[in-house]
Amino acid sequence: MLFTEWEKQQRFDSFVASENFRIFKDRVLPHSQALPVPQLYNTSVQPCNVFENGLSEVWQMKIGKGNDKAAESEAAWKKFVHAVAEAGGVTEDEENFYGESLNLEERRWVGALGWKSSEVSFGIIFSVIYPEETIELTLESQIREKVLGDTAVKEAKKELDVLVWNTFLAGFAK
Numbered sequence: 001m002l003f004t005e006w007e008k009q010q011r012f013d014s015f016v017a018s019e020n021f022r023i024f025k026d027r028v029l030p031h032s033q034a035l036p037v038p039q040l041y042n043t044s045v046q047p048c049n050v051f052e053n054g055l056s057e058v059w060q061m062k063i064g065k066g067n068d069k070a071a072e073s074e075a076a077w078k079k080f081v082h083a084v085a086e087a088g089g090v091t092e093d094e095e096n097f098y099g100e101s102l103n104l105e106e107r108r109w110v111g112a113l114g115w116k117s118s119e120v121s122f123g124i125i126f127s128v129i130y131p132e133e134t135i136e137l138t139l140e141s142q143i144r145e146k147v148l149g150d151t152a153v154k155e156a157k158k159e160l161d162v163l164v165w166n167t168f169l170a171g172f173a174k
Helices: 009-017 019-031 068-086 123-129 139-148 151-163
Strands: 041-043 055-062 096-101 108-115 166-171
Touching (some): 009 019, 041 108, 055 068, 068 096, 108 139
Antiparallel strands (some): 055 166, 096 108
16 A cells, blocks of 8 residues: 655646656556555545554545535544544544545545554564464554444444445554
8 A cells, every 4th residue: 555645636636647657557566456546535634644553444435426425424434433532542633534535436435543552563564475474463453453342432333334335454664
């Protein structure tokens, strides 16, 4: 995964249409199982606030046309993040973001959490690169599992899960 921030949508669109993007795609494709599809989202905070955590989790929803599904997604997201924060998983205002897609044919809504931790571990990254090695659970994973087991979080997650189209975890190291 590659996350970048763009000052303006116009600069993103120019890059995707450029020769530089074709070169980038050619270099990334051999390392990917799917073609890279750039997705631009207008987010509530800078993504680096979330992705600087050792473990980040992303939820995507297909919202189609109109604003009803986007508003429903945002409400479910805020309820979920509040429950996660109450259970000790994130700081509500800083370790999550959400927003709508700007460049996709089928509109999507995305939310992401950065699971906090006092230390960073390479465990998740290594478990993907070196699956034959046994790696202990990272502190971030342990916090995530504990928080997601909280009763209020489980209830809030049920509402979110009804809307979710795709979700994934990303491990990063500083």
